Amino acid sequence: MEKYEVHQIHNVLNFDLNKLVEQSKEDGFRFVERLMTDYKSGTNTFNQSGEYLFGVFNDEGVLIAIGGLNNDPYTIDQCIGRMRRFYVSKEYRRHGVGSLLAQKLIAEAKKHYKILVLHTDTEQGNDFYTSLGFSKDSCFPKSSHYMKL
Template sequence: MEQFELKKIKNLLDVNLMDLVTESKKEGFRFLERLINDYKNGTNNFSKSGEVLYGVFNKEGLLIAIGGINKDPFSTNKRTGRLRRFYVSKEYRRMGVGRSLVTRILKDASENYEIIVLYTDTEDANKFYTSVGFIKDNSVSKSTHSLNL
């Protein structure tokens, strides 16, 4: 990961996300567009206690991956976090970028959460998440995977 820089995103509006948004939409994903809309309208700006948003930037300073953690809005357990808005540019997949990003997010999450859940509907994402320790589990509302910290 020497050619990449993983940074906490303090203000999403200061980051150029358009290339990632365009790429993700071509793959059929709309969640990065929702990330921007939710951030702008204040619905979700990763600013509550225990929440964080990270970006990975290449050596040219372009955002190549993004992901964050929120308190799970679908759970009554305050110690349940939800991995959200996780996306790695196709060009940078299978290079350790996603693994480094999720590892950092989970490290931060361990201070505030006992369990992390997420939702995905793709087999590639399922393979990735199980490779980093998540198990297929839909016992928490609107989730497909979980990880006990």
């Protein structure tokens, strides 16, 4: 069994995300590409208080998953965090990588927020996030799921 490690990413530009960008685009998602675009422009660098970007690395040190935590930009309520730009490489799905990353983000969110929100529009995403304890409800702006922390 491979060993996976979660590490905070302080500068995403120091990592090769090309494979994750291409895979996500093949899946019909643009959010990993948007992560890079926003990071390069300075729009979202996950560097405010309570914000983090984490990567999961395999035993060869290859980045196989990424996900971030922001202050929710769609509300003025500072008690709400948002899980964003969450993606797991295809060959590592259903191996616990996504859960490992999500649990790290949830643990960090608990230190700063009372509620954690996210948006997904896929059935697989819904199943994954509800298995982690998120409730499906759009009661928060531009979100599909939330978790009381």
